[in-house]
Amino acid sequence: MVLPSPSIARDYTGEPCPGRFNIARYCLAEAARVTPDKVALIVVGDADAPLEAAEQRRYGELDRAVRSVAAGLLAEGFKSGERLMIRMPNTSDYALMFFGALAAGIVPLPSSSQLTASEADFLLEDSASSAVAIAPGMEIVAPDHVRILDTETIARLKAHEPLADYADTGANDPAFLVYTSGTSGRPKGVLHAHRSAWGRRPMYKGWYGIERGDTVLHAGAFNWTYTLGVGLTDPWANGATTVLYNGEKDVEVWPKLMERTRATLFAAVPTLYRQILKYCDLTRYDLSALRHGLTAGEALSPALLSQWRETTGKELYEALGMSECSTYVSTGPGMEIRPGSPGKPQPGRCVAALPADGGTEPLGPGETGLLAVHRSDPGLMLGYWRRPEEEAEIYRGEWFVGGDLARFDDDGYMWYEGRADDLMNAMGYRVSPQEVEMTLASHPHVQEVAVTELRVRSDVSVVAAFVVPKEGSTPDAAEMLAWASDRLAAYKCPREIVFVESLPRTANGKVMRRALARP
CATH class of the missing domain: 3.40.50.980 (Rossmann fold)
Structure with missing residues (x-):
């Protein structure tokens, strides 16, 4: 033991x-x-227009x-x-x-x-x-x-x-x-x-290294706590400048904006960094003002980190968080980055791995358990809105347990081991498979459906729907994808429809989504 x-x-x-x-x-x-x-806020609608033409607020x-x-x-x-x-x-x-x-x-x-x-x-x-x-x-x-x-x-x-x-x-x-x-x-x-804003203070040094003279460019949308916090709350709390973009979405926009606004910090999900490296010739842009990039929302692969470093000569600091507490584990300036690990608990935070089968005593180094944040953390939510039955399931004594499996090494670095439940990660958004299944189940040609993440590359997963068609129907994958896109936000929509004869189930009849995701 x-x-x-x-x-x-x-x-x-x-x-x-x-x-x-x-x-x-x-x-x-x-x-x-x-x-x-x-200048506190710059809103850019046209990345090709002079910066002076953008809306600015002091x-x-x-x-x-x-x-x-x-x-x-x-x-x-x-x-x-x-x-x-x-x-x-x-x-x-x-x-x-x-x-x-x-x-x-x-x-x-x-x-x-x-x-x-x-x-x-x-x-x-x-x-x-x-x-x-x-x-x-x-x-x-x-x-x-x-x-x-x-x-x-x-x-x-x-x-x-x-x-x-x-x-x-x-x-x-x-x-x-x-x-x-x-x-x-x-x-x-x-x-x-x-x-909750005060609870973000450990990020200032533990992730950003933010300073009053910084200009922060964030690529996300405001409904996300990642964007609200990193894109607005934290720059303003530190007297920095924040840049918003609301024009046409084109991956070339981001290095162009980094150059034009002299951004010192850029925040996005790993998927966007991957697209920038794939589709943009970064030698065409002056990124000398950029100190480093920030990433959260999905795991940063060692390969992507290495490619970003080699291409730009800049660091990429990762953070792990959730809507209930924003980010609480990260790497930051002055820290060693260990590829594959999102880092250590930020200064002042109380984070541990608890036994998956119960108990409130934190596990030791090397032992995998449920990732937990102490209830005393000011960044932790007040609770779920009108969901008391769900709150009862996530608190264990003085700990908030969010459902992620992880272990800590001897130096305090956290290593992610997946989720204990079936929630998917699509472009940095947490997506419930049940929500997507409910939408597809209403399609006239669907008998049964199960939705899960399907790994298409070592560092890329997509939302996939496994469909058992109704007998006698003539299902069409493209038509089903269109059906979903009319009823779900784009990031929730499956990217693949796979037709199967039956769904794998446990002895008590529960669909085994993870079995579907295996090659």
Whole structure:
């Protein structure tokens, strides 16, 4: 038996969060006071246009605009704690609505612009949001009691006289609600407190090495905590500049923007780094300002890390996280990178591997168990929205257990061993196989269906659907893929349809998805 390491902490040891705390104030007030004329936000719509043509907002202006939106929301009758769904693409208005709601003590729900109308309707209903801020062209079916904040309404909010100060919220007060895929086949809400922004502080040195003079370019969308945190919250909390892009998606855009904006930090999922290396001639671009890249959302393969280093001469720092706690294990400047490992627990965090079959005593080095984060971590969620039965399953004593299997080596580096459940990772998004199965099961030619990840290369997996067709039907894979794309966000859609005679099952009838994924 390997005894537990005596060095494993039993509590969060970082600087405690102040009792009264508001995310928007934390991110904007100090920078607006100290550097009001510094550019906080650049929104680029055309990567080929001069940077001077892009929308730019300075800290003083941004701080005032956020407090104006907050005042406008309160004047419109919103109450503290109400949910406000945001259904918009990556724009400055999205950021203003998100932080304006926080500044007013209202709980924003950032959603993806990729969602279909029915998916968005589910989020609106499940969250019991009292309003939805919506961009032109975005569909949603809102009940009569739900207010629609359209472009005209948002303009009125921004024109309001700003609040004198941000809402006096407590660190543990609800701040924002995000949705993640769950094992039940329906997305579930993850409710975060205002302290969640303070809980990101271990990342500043443990992952980014972020400085006030940095310019951060993030390639993600705002519905993702990876983008909200790395792309907005953390740069602003450190007085840095953040760059958003909302133009046509072309992989060549990213090195072009790195050069044009003189980005010092670039954040994306490994898939995008792989595409950049494959389709872009990086010798054509001046990337001298870039200190290093940041990656999360899916595992960084040793081969991709090596290729990025050889091609750019820059480091690539990986982090492991989840919607419930954002990132908590990472590599960063000054650390040795061990290819295949996402790194060590960030300074101050209490992370351990617990026995898979039960117990609260952390395992020792080399033993594989369920990855757990101590409940004292300020970055940990308040809980799942209206899912008390699921919360009961994820807490084990003082530990939050997220379902990942991992082990720690003698030096504290974590090695990922897969998931204990069947959740898939598609382009960095967690996708529930049940949700995709429910959609395909409604197809008239489908008798049974099981969905899983299918590894197509050593470092690339795709979502695949294994379909048992109805007897006498003439199924067509392309038509089924189109059926799915009409009903699911693009990142949830299967990339492969495989027709089979039957699905492998256990003795008690449960489908064995992992057996399907084997060659």
